[in-house]
Amino acid sequence: MAGSSSRKSGVDTPYRVGRSRTGLGLFATAAIARGAFIIDYKGRRISHAQAQQLEASGARYVFEINNRWSIDGSSRRNLMRYANHSCRPNAESDLISGKVILRAIKAIKPGDEITYDYGEEYFELFIKPVGCKCAKCASGPLKPARTRRSSAKRSGIARSGRP
Numbered sequence: 001m002a003g004s005s006s007r008k009s010g011v012d013t014p015y016r017v018g019r020s021r022t023g024l025g026l027f028a029t030a031a032i033a034r035g036a037f038i039i040d041y042k043g044r045r046i047s048h049a050q051a052q053q054l055e056a057s058g059a060r061y062v063f064e065i066n067n068r069w070s071i072d073g074s075s076r077r078n079l080m081r082y083a084n085h086s087c088r089p090n091a092e093s094d095l096i097s098g099k100v101i102l103r104a105i106k107a108i109k110p111g112d113e114i115t116y117d118y119g120e121e122y123f124e125l126f127i128k129p130v131g132c133k134c135a136k137c138a139s140g141p142l143k144p145a146r147t148r149r150s151s152a153k154r155s156g157i158a159r160s161g162r163p
């Protein structure tokens, strides 16, 4: 909580963590070309059994590499974990020699939120029950399922959906 490691300068990464519609997100700070590598998923490698254990206790940053290994990406150094899910993403995750990476699938402009598709399994497990809040789902004709566990949100702030 107290960590104020502001060693931002010197690292020329084309992204930063910022506020998104759903909390925090990963945003481009420079133009990223289509196909360009963006970031990799940092964390310790854990076995399938450990991954299942972590997930059973609510961990959401377990990235499965294959049916033996996963990466526990819960470390704060793992900035890729801030990239949110989108059903119309501008990046994709890929596996390159045992490493999970994020790559642009569109030209990304500075200020754009960097998103990728978390995959069907994660979607079914974590996103669908509360409704997808990605830009596509929030603005599309299909209303996402109503959030059930937002007890704190009931005071009538008008839907800000109108573009």
Ligand SMILES: [Zn+2]
Pocket (backbone or CB within 6 Å): 086, 087, 088, 132, 133, 134, 135, 136, 137, 138
């Ligand atoms: Zn969506």
